[in-house]
Amino acid sequence: MGKGRLYGLGVGPGDPELITIKALRYLRAAPVVAYYVGKEKRGNALSSAKPHLRADQIRLPLVYPVTGKKPEPPYDYEGVMRDFYDEAAEQVAAHLDAGRDVAALCEGDPFFYGSFMYLHDRLAERFETEVVPGVCSVVASASVLRTPLVYRDQRLQVIAGTLPEETLTRMLSEVEAAAIMKLGSNFEKVRRVIRALGLESRARYVERATMEGERIRDLAGIDPESVPYFSMILIPGERWRGQ
Numbered sequence: 001m002g003k004g005r006l007y008g009l010g011v012g013p014g015d016p017e018l019i020t021i022k023a024l025r026y027l028r029a030a031p032v033v034a035y036y037v038g039k040e041k042r043g044n045a046l047s048s049a050k051p052h053l054r055a056d057q058i059r060l061p062l063v064y065p066v067t068g069k070k071p072e073p074p075y076d077y078e079g080v081m082r083d084f085y086d087e088a089a090e091q092v093a094a095h096l097d098a099g100r101d102v103a104a105l106c107e108g109d110p111f112f113y114g115s116f117m118y119l120h121d122r123l124a125e126r127f128e129t130e131v132v133p134g135v136c137s138v139v140a141s142a143s144v145l146r147t148p149l150v151y152r153d154q155r156l157q158v159i160a161g162t163l164p165e166e167t168l169t170r171m172l173s174e175v176e177a178a179a180i181m182k183l184g185s186n187f188e189k190v191r192r193v194i195r196a197l198g199l200e201s202r203a204r205y206v207e208r209a210t211m212e213g214e215r216i217r218d219l220a221g222i223d224p225e226s227v228p229y230f231s232m233i234l235i236p237g238e239r240w241r242g243q
């Protein structure tokens with residue numbers, strides 16, 4: 001019996017209708033559906049894909065050992081996560097070795113900051129693998145905020161809010177347009193930088209774009225404690241008035 005194929009399927013930013021026709025076809029055909037999920041959480045990728053699943057598909061949850069704020073040393077966060085991804089890859093590999101195709105669900109796009117990459121790194125040389133791109137959260141957020149993101153030859157920076165304050169300040173000091181991701185507990189730091197650089201009037205905030213519970217808020221009124229991980233600040237490029 002041949003080995004199964006691994007599919008990394010971008011399921012989009014939240015709205016189940018924002019999946020591509022191709023990803024949907026592979027999703028419906030796969031006997032095994034794997035997805036990352038936080039402990040006692042529903043899993044965003046699963047929520048997006050759920051309306052499309054068949055009752056007879058095997059579901060393989062890959063449960064993160066840590067969710068929320070990254071624990072400080074001496075907790076070996078990187079080591080724990082490496083072991084987790086090794087173990088997750090072996091769980092997926094067991095199905096592939098048994099000849100079953102596995103559809104790995106990925107929130108947004110698989111290769112755009114997606115945890116599918118860690119499965120890909122471990123399995124793509126052992127098993128036939130195909131990746132189907134998805135609608136990523138940056139463009140979904142721009143649509144929800146109704147703001148064109150970049151005109152003409154403007155530069156777009158994609159920035160992780162997890163970076164140190166000095167790095168964020170340096171990166172944003174010559175911003176043309178930016179998407180600042182991974183907010184959560186980093187929100188206050190990011191807002192401080194945006195204020196210090198005089199960018200607050202240009203910055204737009206959205207949480208859970210296209211998902212249930214989507215919210216758009218002004219930066220000024222946000223309680224940092226209320227900011228979820230699935231949120232983003234966009235600084236759109238200046239409007240092009242030439243056309």
Ligand SMILES: C[S@@+](CC[C@H](N)C(=O)[O-])C[C@H]1O[C@@H](n2cnc3c(N)ncnc32)[C@H](O)[C@@H]1O
Pocket residue numbers: 013014106107108109110112113114115135136137138140141180181182183206207208209210211229230231232
């Ligand atoms: C690990 S990255 C995953 C990105 C994903 N693969 C993509 O293509 O968009 C997680 C970050 O993406 C952003 N994000 C993902 N989905 C989002 C959504 N629906 N609304 C706002 N931000 C989102 C948040 O900034 C979050 O911290």
